[in-house]
Amino acid sequence: MSEHHIKLPEGSIEKTTTTLNLGPTHPATHGVFQNILELDGERIVSAEQTVGYIHRAFEKIAERRPLYQITPLTDRLNYCSSPINNMGWHLACEKLLGVKTPKRVDYLRVIIMELARISDHLICNSIVGVDAGAYTGFLYVMQYRELIYEIYEEVCGSRLTTNMGRIGGFERNFNDIAFQKLEKFLSEYPRVLKEFENLFTRNRIFMDRTIGAGPITAERALNYGFTGPNLRAAGVDYDVRIHTPYSSYEDFDFEIPVGTTGDCYDRYLVRNQEMWQSLRIIEQAYQKVQEFKGAEAEIYHADVPEYYLPKKEDVYTKMEALIWHFKIIMGEIEMPPGEIYSAVEGGNGELGFYFISDGGRAPYRLHFRRPCFIYYQAYEELTKGSMLSDAIIVMSSLNLIAGEMDA
């Protein structure tokens, strides 16, 4: 039989493991990135990640753009919750420019950011279900993500990459339809989320697939720079909303859910609990917004003519407004020099903006701290020694968003 053997070159060692490419275009990656897995049977021996397939040089582009033209770039980081990125960017600008926003603007922002968080977690958790073989949950909740997108649409006109808000507030006041849809969401969503939890939380198959898959200790998670739900699932109660409150988060009463083992099941539970907490925050914020009456209910931006676009009617009729409009649109506003780091709690964790201004019209340097990029490097440690099917579920439960990884 020996004559049938493939003749290997002298001195070569027969490879006993299989190489498997997960990605760049694999249905399980839900985005463009690659995992090169070495498999021994079905066990993972090593994993090497390749990112950068959709790198778009945002940091370089931002060095030539006025502030408003950078907002659409931030949309495309974590595109499952782009309003948080937009608000985070505007908050960073406001910090540098010294703009103080009115309370009503803060509360409206909180509503939008928490809606975005819900839609982000909703997608992540339902995709975990899909990757575990349960498509139903994904279809149930999709209707409510749609409702959230409709609210975005009422507020800013677009759905996925929202480009929402301005420095100092919103481009227009929330209309009645937006509030009606918000009320509809608040009244109907708890029932749906409960149903979603009934489908998964105590589901034997789901538990067997996720418990113990991709665990990480709190210490390792911190060392790997985990933030957001993934860190909290490991048992660390770090949340930017509590530690460095922005946009008046200190006015709200909510809890930080934490897990213990940091495995896929805990990550799932933490995200689900966070959705309940987000609902709580939205309810409180909506109540606070309703308390503004009369002229106060018309406030939706700060009074900063240097950075906030004037009304269209004024642009057509008043010289002053026309000048500001032109200056803002053409990016001819000089910023004060300064150096800031401003962070918000994004869908995946601490989304930071390191912003250096040299007094010019565009940032001298803008660096995005992208949580996804930082925690994805732990993927090998999370999956080593586990089964291939676990690797898939770890990937979806980390909520890896290619746009955020690559910037």
Added chain:
Amino acid sequence: MGLTNEIIRQKLTEKFGEAIADFTEPFGMLTFSAPRELNLKVLTFLYDDSDLGFRFLTDLCAVHFPNQKDKELAVVYHLHNLDQNVRIRFKIFAPISQPDVYTATGLFSSANWMERETYDFYGVNFMGHPNLKRILNVDEMDYFPLRKEYPLEDQSRIDKDDEMFGRGGSVGFGNDKNRQGTLTEMEKKHVGDEII
């Protein structure tokens, strides 16, 4: 509570003396710099000292300052003490001709990719890094694109045949009459001195 910027500053000066310099507090965040050969010593001290305890590396990136002689590249660390909720910013400067800096991967696993990213865009050579290669750009790239000597394309350049993308389309269509004789240096390089 109780870890204030003043205490951090005192502790650092006590330990490293004059080496730690440029203390500032932009927007309340303590910022300081050290000579680049000390970066790992300072990071380790900040990590290990029981009072300081900066054990979370929030962010690591570089900045290019072409006008600072022999200090062209800054590597910026954002550190966070999660217990006391204090953030600090720590900078080191390296000459662009020889940007060698010690790696922080021994202290922070998260530094691995962040240093690769910094290398990728600025060419900072992190000595001792386990796998220092490009991460977001293609491996074949032979320059470091975020350095300031690579300006982004001038949006008003007119030599490009990009009519479909709304650029350069006006050349030869009479729209550019007012621009005669007002070519920028960059445009002259592209289209020569002839009148368009």
